[in-house]
Amino acid sequence: MMNYGRDPAVHARDLTVVRGGRTVLDALAFDVPRGRITGLLGPSGCGKSTLMRAVVGTQAKVTGTLDVLGRPAGDPRLRPRIGYVTQDPSVYDDLTVRQNLDYFAAVLHPGRAARARRRETVARVIEDVDLTARADALAGNLSGGQRSRVSLAVALLGAPDLLVLDEPTVGLDPVLRRDLWHLFHTLATDRGTTLLVSSHVMDEAERCHRLLLMREGRILADGAPDTLRDRTGSATVEAAFLHLVDEARGAAPAPAVPAPEESAR
């Protein structure tokens, strides 16, 4: 496999998904570069989760080209290389944080010989998601944000090359959101992990290296946040998004509305 390291982490052409007779993703073409954070942004229902499920290989009725880490999406050999965190945290409430991670680590690295490695890995991921102080708390007694961080820790156990995170910051306070974005940047920069992160909160877009702006099952635009702002003459990615929506409708863009004070960054 030549140029393996330079291939994009995800390569999609004419990617189409039909759900319940509806075309939910309509002939998408995009690439996700390696070792960078790509934000998948768009309103609720635009198809973000469907796209992520297609990438991790759990979505039915996918047609077109979809290559992930150099293999067709869904190839079983990709399984250990992809971490996927859905919007519903998959943790056992009657186990502690550490017990949850011990359990998933044992599935991933079974056997007595891997014991030291498991212990080390579990300690690392608990620290990564900043739950060391809560490691011995029952998952059922954690806040929503803490539970979703346990899910993220599970996804980090295998040191995946590609991390697919569906709205990881929903319901988190601003400090935790900032810390989580800091972790995403560390993973990309220090470990070379590729991140595909969805959000419907446009201000998170500014924290991504690259954006895929989605609407109604299509990619509206694709590029770095500053490129999208410059191209549309907008001050924020949110304004750029609205401009692109108007442009796609063929309408004259609506006059810019000044952003409220609290969303100014």
Ligand SMILES: Nc1ncnc2c1ncn2[C@@H]1O[C@H](COP(=O)(O)OP(=O)(O)OP(=O)(O)O)[C@@H](O)[C@H]1O
């Ligand atoms: N079984 C189904 N039959 C028909 N349409 C469906 C089915 N499942 C999902 N959809 C539609 O597919 C579209 C995309 O859903 P998806 O969950 O991917 O959106 P999303 O952008 O992730 O939204 P959210 O942020 O609210 O999760 C939605 O409009 C949804 O109504």
